[in-house]
Amino acid sequence: MPPKWNIVIAGGGIAGWLTASVLARLADAGIGTITVVESKGIDDSLGVPCTVQTTLPSTPSFLKRIGIDENVALRATQGSFTLGRAMSNWTGAAAPGFHAYGEIGASLGPVAFHQLVAKIRSGGEVVNLANYSVAALCAQSGRFARPSEDSRSVLSTMEYGLHLDSAAYTAFLKQDALALGVAVISGEIEGVELDDGGLIAALKTTGDQSIVGDLYIDCTGHSAKIIGQMPDCEFEDWSQWLPCNRAVSRSYAGNTPLPFTHVDAHSAGWQSFSSLQNQQGELFVYHGDSLPDLQSGDLPHMFTSGRRAKAWVGNCVAIGGAAAVIDPVASSQMALTENAITRLIGLLPHDRTCRIEAAEYNRQTREEHDCIFDFVALHYKANKRVGDPFWDACRNHAVPDRLAHRIAVYESCGRIVLYDGEIFEAASWVALYEALSVFPRRYDAMANGIDAGQMVEHLKQIRGVMLSAVGACPPLRDYLALQCAAPIYGKIK
Amino acid sequence: VTKAEPIRRIVIVGGGTAGWMAAAALARMQGNGATTVTLIESDEIGIVGVGEATIPPIKTFNAMLGIDENDFVRQTQGSFKLGIEFVGWEREGEKYLHPFGAFGSDIEGVKFHQLWLKLRQQGMPFAIGDFNLSTVAAKSNRYTKPDANRASVLSQLDHAYHFDAGLYAKFLRGYSEARGVVRQEGKIVRVDQRSSDSFIEAVNLEDGTRIDGDLFIDCSGFIGLLIEQTLHTGYEDWSHYLPCNRAVAVPSERTTPLLPYTRSTAQKAGWQWRIPLQHRTGNGYVYCSDYISDDEATATLLSGLDGEALAEPRPLRFTTGRRKQAWNKNVVALGLASGFMEPLESTSIHLVQAGISKLLALFPDKNFNAHERDEYNRLTVIQWEQIRDFLILHYTLNKRTGQPFWECCAAMDIPASLQRKLDLFGGNGRLFRYEDELFSDASWTAVMMGQGLIPAAYDPLADTLDPQQIAHMLTRMADIFHKTAQQMPTHADYIAQHCQGNLM
Numbered sequence: 001m002p003p004k005w006n007i008v009i010a011g012g013g014i015a016g017w018l019t020a021s022v023l024a025r026l027a028d029a030g031i032g033t034i035t036v037v038e039s040k041g042i043d044d045s046l047g048v049p050c051t052v053q054t055t056l057p058s059t060p061s062f063l064k065r066i067g068i069d070e071n072v073a074l075r076a077t078q079g080s081f082t083l084g085r086a087m088s089n090w091t092g093a094a095a096p097g098f099h100a101y102g103e104i105g106a107s108l109g110p111v112a113f114h115q116l117v118a119k120i121r122s123g124g125e126v127v128n129l130a131n132y133s134v135a136a137l138c139a140q141s142g143r144f145a146r147p148s149e150d151s152r153s154v155l156s157t158m159e160y161g162l163h164l165d166s167a168a169y170t171a172f173l174k175q176d177a178l179a180l181g182v183a184v185i186s187g188e189i190e191g192v193e194l195d196d197g198g199l200i201a202a203l204k205t206t207g208d209q210s211i212v213g214d215l216y217i218d219c220t221g222h223s224a225k226i227i228g229q230m231p232d233c234e235f236e237d238w239s240q241w242l243p244c245n246r247a248v249s250r251s252y253a254g255n256t257p258l259p260f261t262h263v264d265a266h267s268a269g270w271q272s273f274s275s276l277q278n279q280q281g282e283l284f285v286y287h288g289d290s291l292p293d294l295q296s297g298d299l300p301h302m303f304t305s306g307r308r309a310k311a312w313v314g315n316c317v318a319i320g321g322a323a324a325v326i327d328p329v330a331s332s333q334m335a336l337t338e339n340a341i342t343r344l345i346g347l348l349p350h351d352r353t354c355r356i357e358a359a360e361y362n363r364q365t366r367e368e369h370d371c372i373f374d375f376v377a378l379h380y381k382a383n384k385r386v387g388d389p390f391w392d393a394c395r396n397h398a399v400p401d402r403l404a405h406r407i408a409v410y411e412s413c414g415r416i417v418l419y420d421g422e423i424f425e426a427a428s429w430v431a432l433y434e435a436l437s438v439f440p441r442r443y444d445a446m447a448n449g450i451d452a453g454q455m456v457e458h459l460k461q462i463r464g465v466m467l468s469a470v471g472a473c474p475p476l477r478d479y480l481a482l483q484c485a486a487p488i489y490g491k492i493k
Numbered sequence: 494v495t496k497a498e499p500i501r502r503i504v505i506v507g508g509g510t511a512g513w514m515a516a517a518a519l520a521r522m523q524g525n526g527a528t529t530v531t532l533i534e535s536d537e538i539g540i541v542g543v544g545e546a547t548i549p550p551i552k553t554f555n556a557m558l559g560i561d562e563n564d565f566v567r568q569t570q571g572s573f574k575l576g577i578e579f580v581g582w583e584r585e586g587e588k589y590l591h592p593f594g595a596f597g598s599d600i601e602g603v604k605f606h607q608l609w610l611k612l613r614q615q616g617m618p619f620a621i622g623d624f625n626l627s628t629v630a631a632k633s634n635r636y637t638k639p640d641a642n643r644a645s646v647l648s649q650l651d652h653a654y655h656f657d658a659g660l661y662a663k664f665l666r667g668y669s670e671a672r673g674v675v676r677q678e679g680k681i682v683r684v685d686q687r688s689s690d691s692f693i694e695a696v697n698l699e700d701g702t703r704i705d706g707d708l709f710i711d712c713s714g715f716i717g718l719l720i721e722q723t724l725h726t727g728y729e730d731w732s733h734y735l736p737c738n739r740a741v742a743v744p745s746e747r748t749t750p751l752l753p754y755t756r757s758t759a760q761k762a763g764w765q766w767r768i769p770l771q772h773r774t775g776n777g778y779v780y781c782s783d784y785i786s787d788d789e790a791t792a793t794l795l796s797g798l799d800g801e802a803l804a805e806p807r808p809l810r811f812t813t814g815r816r817k818q819a820w821n822k823n824v825v826a827l828g829l830a831s832g833f834m835e836p837l838e839s840t841s842i843h844l845v846q847a848g849i850s851k852l853l854a855l856f857p858d859k860n861f862n863a864h865e866r867d868e869y870n871r872l873t874v875i876q877w878e879q880i881r882d883f884l885i886l887h888y889t890l891n892k893r894t895g896q897p898f899w900e901c902c903a904a905m906d907i908p909a910s911l912q913r914k915l916d917l918f919g920g921n922g923r924l925f926r927y928e929d930e931l932f933s934d935a936s937w938t939a940v941m942m943g944q945g946l947i948p949a950a951y952d953p954l955a956d957t958l959d960p961q962q963i964a965h966m967l968t969r970m971a972d973i974f975h976k977t978a979q980q981m982p983t984h985a986d987y988i989a990q991h992c993q994g995n996l997m
Contacts (some may be wrong), residue, residue, distance in 0.1 A: 030953035065602065110557070110853070331635065347923065348953055356916045363913075408864035415855055417868055420927055442497030445856040449524025 003350065004032030008203055008213035010189050010226055012038035013045025014053070014166065015320030015337050015431045016219035017173035022066050022341050024180035030348060034182045035213065037189060037205055041063040042301065044221035046320035046333040049301055050249040052281025053166050054082060054261045054274045055334040056423070057101050057159035062338040068176070070162075074484035079167040081144050081476065082161045082261045083135040085331065087435040089463070090266040091384035097435025098260075100133035102147070102159035104427050108305060108458050111447045116455050118414055118443035123452070129434050132459065134158040134466050137262040143473040154462075154469045161331060163261070163274040163281070165251070178188055185211065189225040192216075199314045199352065200226070204286045214315065216350065217344075221321035222303055228322075230313040235306050242305035242327045242378045243390075243400055244269045244285045248298045255279035259476045263329060265383065268390040270329055277486050285327065287390060303374075310364045312358040317344055324369050330376050339368060367421030375424050382407065382436040407438070414440030498859035499529055504706030506681065506696065506719060508534030510658045511828025511845045513665035514713035518557055518849045519710075520672040522856070532669070533696065535680045538714075545768045545775045546574060546755045546839040547653040549593050550931075554846045558668065566992035568664045569656035570771040573636045573753050573984060575627040577838070581759035582944055584892045587942030589839075590628050590754065592907055594651035595935045597624040597970060600963070603954050606938045607922055609843075609961050610951035617964060621942065623971040625935070626650045626978065636753045638991075643756060646977045651716065653839070655755065655768045655775075677704065684723045692823045692861075693719055703942035708861055710852075711826040715833070720816055720826040728832070729818040734885050734907070735813040736898075737763050737835050741791050742777035742807050746800030753984040757837060759891070760793055761785060762898040771994045773803055779835050784898040819873045820866045825852055832877065837887060840880050843931065876931065882911040883932050883940070889915075890944035915946065922948035 007015045007023055020036050063070050073079060087098035105113030117127045130136035135158040148155035160260070178184065187205035203211040203226070209418045218226040223489055227233050239245060245271075257275035259416040264271050269286030307324035311317065318335040343364055347357040381399050385391035406417040410433055416426040424432075433439070447455075474482070503519055505512050514637075516532045523530060527629075554914065555565060576592035583589075596981040597605035609621050622628035626649040630636060640647035670676060679698035687694045695705040696719075709717040720726050734737065747769070756767040763780030791806050815832030819825065827848045834840060851872055855865045889907050893899035917923040918941050924934045982990070 026954070026957060028956045030956070246891040345954065348921075350920050350950055354884065355922050356913075360913060360917055360923075364925070396674075405864055409855075409868050410860070410864055412860075413855065413857075415865070415868065442858055445499065445522060445525075445858075446853060448528075449521050 003032055005215050006213040007034045007215050007217060008211050009034065009036045009217045009219055010034055010039075010203060011219035011221065011322075012169050012174075012184075013043040013219060013320075014169075014173065014334075015045035015221070015322075016217075016363040017170055017177055018337065019217055019219060019319055019341055020177040020182045021068075021173050021180065022345070024177055024182050025066060026345065027181075031407075032215060033213075035211060036177070036182060036184045037211060038184055038186050039220070043166065043328065044323075045219045045320045046337055047221065047325040047332065048247045048285070048303055048328045049165055049166070050281065050283045050328070051168060051248065051251040052274045052276060052279075053162075053164045053334055054272065054331040055161040055164070056331055057161050058160050058335045058338060058423070060160065062342070070417070071484040072316075073164070074199060075164070075167070076172040077164040078279060078486045079484065080163045080257050080275050080277055081258050081479060082274065082331075083139040083144065083158065083174060084431075085344050086139070086260050086262045087265075088262070089385070090379070090435060092386070093437060097431075098130040098139065099134045099428060099431040099435055100136040100139070101161060102133065102135045102427070103157040104129055104288065104430065104460055105132035105459070106441050107419055108450060108455065111301060111444055111448075115414055115444035115447055116450070116458070118440055119246070122251040123228060127459070129431070132322070132462050132466065134470060137470040138473055142256070142259065142475055143470060144259040144315055144476040144479045145370075145473040149154070153475075154465050156441040160259075163276055165276055166304055171378075185209070189220060191339075192226055192229055197353075198231070200316055214487070215349070215352055216316045218316060218318040220319050222325050224308065224318060224322040226316055226322070227308055227311070227313065227318035230316055233310050233313055234303075234317075236299060236309055237304060238306040238373060239304050240397065240407040241380065243287045243380070243394065244286070244327050245304055246286050246300040246302060248284040248300050248339050249282065250298065251276070251279050251281045254278055257476055257480065261331060265385060265391075267388050267400065269371060269489060277480055284330070285329065300420075300455070307369050310358075310362050311340070312354065312361045314358070315352060315354055317361070319344070323365065326372055327370075327376050329379050330424070331377070332372050332423060336368070339423070340365065364421065367419065368423065369421070370402065371419055371421040372423050373418070374406060375429070378407070378436070381437050382433070389419070395439045405411060412441055414443060436484055440480055499525070499832040500529065500707045500856070500858060502706045502774075503528065503530045503708050503710065504696065504704055505530065505710040505712055507712035507714060507830070508532060508662060508676075509714065509828065510662050510831075510842060512710075513662045513669060514554070514845050515710050515712060515827055515849055516669040516674045517665045518554075518672050518853065520669050523673050530674045531673060531677055531706075533677045533679060533698070533704065535683065536678065537680060545585075545658050545770070546766075546836065547842050548839050549651050549653045549930075550843055551653055551846065558719045560668070563992040565664065566654065566656070566988070567994050569654075569660040570773075570994040571656035571992070572751060572769055572771055572988060574653045574655050574755060575631040575636065575650075575753045577757055579757050579759075579887070579940075579943060581893070582757070582764075582887060582891055584894070589939070589945065590622060590631060591936060591939040592622065592631065593653065594627045595933070596621050596627055596938060597967070600676075600958060600966075603952070603958060604922075604924070604934065606934075607955045608958070609953040610922055610948060611955045612733045612964055612967060613849045614951070614959070615960070617967065618753065618973050621938070623974065624967070625855065626974050627652065629974045629978040630981055631754045632976060634750045634781040634984050635941060635978055636754060636984040636987045637981040642784045646973055649974075657770055660840075677702070681718060684719060690822070691724070707823065708857065709824045711824050711830045712828050713879055714823070715811065717816065717826060717830040718764050719824045720821060720830055724821050724824060726821045728810055729814050729817055731814040731881060732812060732948045734881065734905070735835060735888070736783070736902070737779045737813065738811060738813070738836075739782050739787065739790070739956070740777050740779045740809040741787070741794055742775070742809065743794060743805070744773045744803045745776055745798040746803060747771070747773055748800045749985070750983065751985040751988070755839065755868065758797070759893065759899070761896055762790070764837065765797055767795060767799075771988060774800055779837070781898055809858070815874070818870050819848065820869045823857075823861055825869070828950075830864070831873075834877070834880060834884060837884050838880070838932070840931070844877070844880070848873065848928055871882070871913045871916075872929075875927075878908070878910070879927065879930050879932070882908055882914070883936070885911055886940055887936075887944065890941070890946055892945065915941075918948060920948065921947055921950055921952050923952065
């Protein structure tokens, strides 16, 4: 039997309790005691605090993998579903773009769907890609049903993320972790005590408490109270490309819930709207002091996008905002945290120096951060809000070579450049380029071998099948009532 | 904004396997009625057919072309390949099989080999190969067509082919010419470059014919007529990682039974391949000239044949490495013109195929956008380096003693990317497959454990599953695989029934 690892998690919050709850399930796999040091204050453990978390489709599969019933979690958190991001005012276009989750259309032979569309458009036709996505069509019509598991059904091509009430989700995860035997200590982190080898020997908290473990997980968010004190972990500042640095978040009683996230660009940033079952979450993210309509009581949270050079040093692993704070425009912060936990479990160290595991963990983490950086930075670089000084500056500012390369290849021939650490697959990249009105100059030469009539017929057929399938899905409200209605609708915040 | 200008004239320089594979795949570009594909080859120039064994992705290539398997095997004197047997690679007298397909299946996110490691520690009798259907079938020289239905046990069988590369080229020539590709006989004597940017404009043949092109595919072999002799692209030498630099090849008489796998036997200064075809057996000795003379290598090869030699041994020289840019200006190099890696894992034809699919995916227009070229080259380098690492793995893990070549290989520096894989596997049996990596976790597991790198401990996650239940499942799986294999026809019978060639 391998030795048992005693874990100390600093910070609580969503990241801390999610980590605790997952690790607590691994008592047979070498995890010994788990202690969460819970601190007070706003929960920025994922990076940027918000009253409603909007997640990507990775969250439902993550919950399934760790054995948490999604309906139970939704009931406990006023949770609802999101089929994608409606993106308004990012370009001069009147109609919003839609970043749908799941597949868009279907390829014809060797030719990708968006390449077929590019060819059809080259003949002057107007085609909206989102009209060929089940998720987008459901979102448009306010309907929802979980995807079919039968791969022959067109309903299997959609994916969905979740909207969760942050405080309720934290409480839910905490309750779950405590039931699994996790211990909790209230206190503020004051510092760490290192041993001769540079490893953490104990965590110091208020009241001169000393908390001892084998592996220390930093879930203290932006302040990175532990990893920030370790060597080689300097913060890499990304604010020149991801310039937003203030966030204001609030919830209020909502009307009919919508099955998508709405992301609206404004003069110096963006705001998003995410429906819970009976509430609406609003998040304003912007640069500097330029938000015009702050309400009394709104306290802007300050942040800087960037990451720690290393997320794992010695026996300290940073998870969530302590590892990276990334502008949450693409709803990625929950996925990054979940992936970090998955990565840690796949690399539970076999000795205290953690040398081999940490090196691999850091390599994978950096790749993933590089990829999410590109996806998020594309929102700013490729905006079309001409005349807004903030956006003009974003558009005119040079981006790192890798992102420039991605954009150049797409603009030239519509090919999606992908790297190892992608969180978003090709379909999402296509959807984002579309939503930002970035179009390839030419289409895939292989589309020339396909008869134009056959292509038009192909599109017609896809849309017909999709529309009838979507028509059979219930309105979101009915689906929620049937599957996961919260027992008492939440109080207005 | 530059206007899109489609490529009209595609010129393939050189026939052989690479050239005709490219021609067959690019034939579809003529679908617009305006693009032409011309392949220039000379009957005078010999073809280097090193790769006669393949790996499973070739099925995708053939399927893309719409080729019927039986017809293809018949016309190329082909046979079926379930893996490679490595003899003497860890040390003299030891052997292992690197099979196609997976070992067992992962359970609740725990990798199968981790479960196997755990149960093995507790005394379970089965070898890991007992959980790979290709291994079980190969051991009794059996083969049958895999079942596409994933519910069937036979869907677990994975295979590739052995074939006569010369006949494969001929087969693809017929395919390409039937689809409008023009074959131009002749030797290229001069290449014309555009003065403004040195792009290739045309090639001129001995008889004065001038062939203009927009896009040139260089399949001219080691010399790299366009990519190197004309464009001076440069070569990255990998001899310090893979020191073999010569080979000698000879066909021999077919022997019985017909094995459904390739064999690679370690020799004093390299290794010897054995590839069973329907009408003969292909053999060759890949070696490093610093450690053995050509004569001795040839003598070793000839004395190690298991049937009569059918021709004079043919020598071959090479430098392992890759062309610095597989795509330079308007030239894309495929096959030996793009670089060379020894056929230890039968990757030569695959690299051609992968080059073609990347070219189709990033097919240029006359503007030749530099970012598209860079993307092609980026993906190419990743793929070449991943295969390189996998080949080095075989050498670095050897424990052969008393032979300077092997002792040198065991001691040499290896790339950091490979060292990381060895460290992770050696610790807790962990494997991380990079996206698009050709060789799967199963392949790495097979070779690492086959050559004696057994993890110090299994992944603690394996402890989250009920050991008795797992032991029961594994016993059942081994039993099913064994029974399924025994019901398959022998490899020779399967061929006789479905795809017997006509040269026998």
